[in-house]
Amino acid sequence: LTFIPFSQVYGLALERNEKFRRRKDDLAEGRGDIDIWEGHFFSHPSFTSLFESIVLELAGRGDVIMVGAAIQAVLRPFPGIGLVYVHAPLEVRVKRFMDLNQITLMEANQTIKWWDQRRRALFEISSIFENTAGFDAYDLTINTDRVSISAASRLLQTMLQELPAPPDPSAWQARLKRLALARRVECSVREAGAALGLAPLEVHPDEDDEKALKLTGFVHSADDEAEALRQARNSSEGHEIKSYLKLLQLHGDLMPPHCWKEDQ
Helix, strand or coil, X not given: CEEECHHHHHHHHHHHCHHHHHHHHHHHCCCCCCCCHHHXXXXXXXXXXXXXHHHHHHHCCCCEEECCCCHHHHHCCCCCCCCEEEECCHHHHHXXXXXXXXXXXXXXXXXXXXXXXXXXXXXXXXXXXXXXXXXXXXXXXXXXXXXXXXXXXXXXXHHHHHCCCCCCHHHHHHHHHHHHHHHHHHHHHHHHCCCCECCCCEEEECXXXXXXXXXXXXXXXXXXXXXXXXXXXXXXXXXXXXXXXXXXXXXXXXXXXXHCCXXX
16 A cells, blocks of 8 residues: 655645645745644635645545545545544643653643644534544544554554445546546636635536536626636636536625725
8 A cells, every 4th residue: 555644745735736835935934824734725715625636636546545634524425445543642642742852741732732722623614524523434543552553553454354345446536536626626716716706616527427527606796707617617627617606696795896886
C-alpha cells in the first residue's frame, strides 16, 4: 500500500492553486490567523472543493493509506474504503508532544488543547463533516496508549482482508475520477466569483451522461448564471456543462453590491 500523509495533500494544493498558495504566504508573513492544516482547506468554499478533488483523485488510485483528520469526511460514502480513527488520551498526547519538542508540560498542554479546540470548531461549522462525529463513523478505532504499533498493524491487516471490496473496481475508480473532476470544476467556479451564488455553487457528475457535469445552486441574476457557466466550461476538460442554476430575487438590502441599482 502507498502511504499518503496529509502533508502530501497539502503540498498538491499549494502546487495547483495560486490563491491557496497566497494564503500560506500570508500566514508565513504574519497576515491572517494561524490555523490547523485542515482549517486552511475550510476557510473558503473554493479551498474545500480543492481539498475534495485531491482526496478523491488520490483515493481513486487504489491501494493507498491516507492520513488526515478531514479525509474520512470525503471518502465515507464510498464502498471499499476502511475508515480508521487513531487516538490517545489527552495526557498521553501532551507527554509525547512535550518529549518530541523538548518543551515544558504547560507549553505542550496549552498547544495540544488549542489544536483540539480548533479541530472541534472546524467539525461543527463545515457541512462536509456532517454525520462523521463519534466512533460510529469509523470501521476501526485504535487507542495508541493501549495498542502497540505491531498490534495496530495486525488489526489493520485483518480489517483490509475482511473489508468488502467494491463490486466493480474499474467502475469504482472511474466514479472517483469523475467526482474529482467535478470538484476541480467546482473549485474554479467558486474561486472566480464568491458573490455569484446565494450559497456556494456546486458541480456534480451527470449520472445519465458520463461526458457531462451538472452545475447547480442559486444565483442573483442571469449575468451571474452566464459567468458561472463560463467559468465551469473553462475548466471542464472537454466535458459538457449542464446548468441547473436557479434565479432567486431578494430585496435590495440583501443583494450583493454588483446587483444594486441607483435610485432613479
